[in-house]
Amino acid sequence: MIADDLAIDVKTAALLSSAFTFPYALVQPALGVTGDFFGKTRLMNLCLLVVALSALVCAVAMSFSLLLAMRVAAGLVAGGIFPVAMALTGDLVPVHQRQVAISRLLAVALTGNLVGSSIAGVIGDMFGWRGVFAILGSFGLIVTIVAFFAFRGVATPPPAPFHRAAVMANFRSIFADPRAKVCFTSVFFEAVFIHGLFPYVALLLLAIGETRASIAGLLIATFAVGGVFYSLSVPVLISRVREQHLMVAGGALAATGLILIALLLPWMWQIAVYALFGFGFYLLHSCIQVHVTELSQTARGAAASLHSSFFYLGQAVGPVVYGYGFAHGGPEPSIFVGAAVVMTVGLVCSRLLRHRAAY
Numbered sequence: 354m355i356a357d358d359l360a361i362d363v364k365t366a367a368l369l370s371s372a373f374t375f376p377y378a379l380v381q382p383a384l385g386v387t388g389d390f391f392g393k394t395r396l397m398n399l400c401l402l403v404v405a406l407s408a409l410v411c412a413v414a415m416s417f418s419l420l421l422a423m424r425v426a427a428g429l430v431a432g433g434i435f436p437v438a439m440a441l442t443g444d445l446v447p448v449h450q451r452q453v454a455i456s457r458l459l460a461v462a463l464t465g466n467l468v469g470s471s472i473a474g475v476i477g478d479m480f481g482w483r484g485v486f487a488i489l490g491s492f493g494l495i496v497t498i499v500a501f502f503a504f505r506g507v508a509t510p511p512p513a514p515f516h517r518a519a520v521m522a523n524f525r526s527i528f529a530d531p532r533a534k535v536c537f538t539s540v541f542f543e544a545v546f547i548h549g550l551f552p553y554v555a556l557l558l559l560a561i562g563e564t565r566a567s568i569a570g571l572l573i574a575t576f577a578v579g580g581v582f583y584s585l586s587v588p589v590l591i592s593r594v595r596e597q598h599l600m601v602a603g604g605a606l607a608a609t610g611l612i613l614i615a616l617l618l619p620w621m622w623q624i625a626v627y628a629l630f631g632f633g634f635y636l637l638h639s640c641i642q643v644h645v646t647e648l649s650q651t652a653r654g655a656a657a658s659l660h661s662s663f664f665y666l667g668q669a670v671g672p673v674v675y676g677y678g679f680a681h682g683g684p685e686p687s688i689f690v691g692a693a694v695v696m697t698v699g700l701v702c703s704r705l706l707r708h709r710a711a712y
Contacts, residue, residue: 354482359417366417369424371669376428378665384433385440385658386520393441393654394504398497400433405493412487432661435462440657443646445507448708452591452643459639460584463577523652527659530648535705536641539698540660541667546691547607547634549671550614551576557684561617568620572627579631587639597703600640604699606633608692615688637699644706 356366388396407423414420438458446454476485527533555569590599610630618626641660648656678687 354477355417355420358482359420361417369421372421372424373428373431374665374669376425377432378662378669380429381432381436381658381662381665382655383658384430384437385652385655386523388433388437388440388654388658389523389652390520393437393444394500394507396433396654397437397441398501398504400430400437401493401497401500403427403430404434405490405497408486408490408493412483412490432658436657436661437654439642439646439660440653443653443657448643448647451646452596452639453588455639455642455646456584456587459635460581463580463584463635466577523649523655526649527652527656532644532706533648533656533659535702536645536648537659537663539641539702540638541663542694542698543634543638544664544667545671545674546611546694547630547671548668549673549675550611550688550691552672553675553679553684556679557614557617558620560684561619563620572620572623575624575627576631576634579628579633580635582628583632583635583639590636596640596706596708600637600699600703600706602699603633603635603637603640604696604702606630607637607699608696609633611688611692611695615685615692637695637702641702641706644708647709 355369356362359366384396384400404427407427411420411423414423439455442454442458443451473485476488480487551573554572558564558569558572594602606629610626610633613626614623614630645656645660646653675687675691678684678690
């Protein structure tokens with residue numbers, strides 16, 4: 354729609370996705386530091402305001418260059434919302450209750466992704482691509498105003514005074530914990546071999562004769578539904594199963610999902626497969642996220658943002674890795690390798706990630 358309206362090539366219009374994603378990944382550490390010293394709720398409100406205003410500008414943009422610039426602007430600040438919210442959760446919730454709290458945060462985010470993806474197409478059909486940006490921006494402004502007043506009653510730790518030595522000390526405190534390397538490396542490989550497959554879902558469906566793009570969208574949405582099921586079941590899981598076993602189970606379920614996807618089953622069966630795939634991913638991923646919130650008590654924003662940065666870099670690299678694998682070895686071997694890596698991530702995390710004494 355954008356390509357037709359602005360008289361540009363579709364491949365050029367596709368750059369809007371990268372214009373958002375790459376700045377999002379690269380600016381994460383700076384936003385995390387800003388949250389630690391500027392105040393997390395204050396940063397979240399400011400970033401959401403910029404995202405909303407940039408969307409409203411996109412709705413009236415008459416040139417591709419302005420549209421591209423606004424997507425870059427949104428990408429630069431969008432990382433100051435969800436990753437900082439995860440860090441804020443670490444500030445507000447004791448460690449023994451944190452996995453449930455993070456699962457609820459994930460449930461809200463996943464529901465937003467699922468609903469947003471579903472209704473964006475409907476809005477686009479009814480009001481065009483400009484309508485999508487206009488509604489996104491308007492809703493964002495409403496949430497910004499509500500959050501401004503809601504956060505005023507939240508008691509958060511006072512931000513530390515900003516100076517360069519404190520910033521460096523915060524980063525040193527994060528990487529002084531040996532779990533940091535495990536957490537950041539793990540989420541990078543998760544993103545490469547799990548989320549990196551999503552751009553090829555339609556291609557894999559084509560191999561079984563299914564040409565409808567809506568079916569590819571349905572399967573990806575079902576992945577998110579699996580995450581919602583996980584968030585609902587997590588209180589029971591953590592009360593009955595040790596965390597190390599949850600990590601192994603998450604890696605095993607996600608790896609099983611990849612193997613079943615590689616077998617090119619009929620798309621109706623794949624609905625259950627993608628739900629299993631999503632459940633396994635979020636089971637493993639949320640366990641890692643809990644440890645990320647423990648890496649530093651004084652620099653949780655920086656730790657959460659580094660976590661998000663590594664994850665989004667993995668998302669950017671994943672399609673390239675699978676593209677090379679598909680071209681040189683075929684889809685099945687490439688996805689089987691991905692399954693082996695994901696299973697390995699689950700096993701390594703279960704062996705190396707241990708909680709400190711509760712604080």
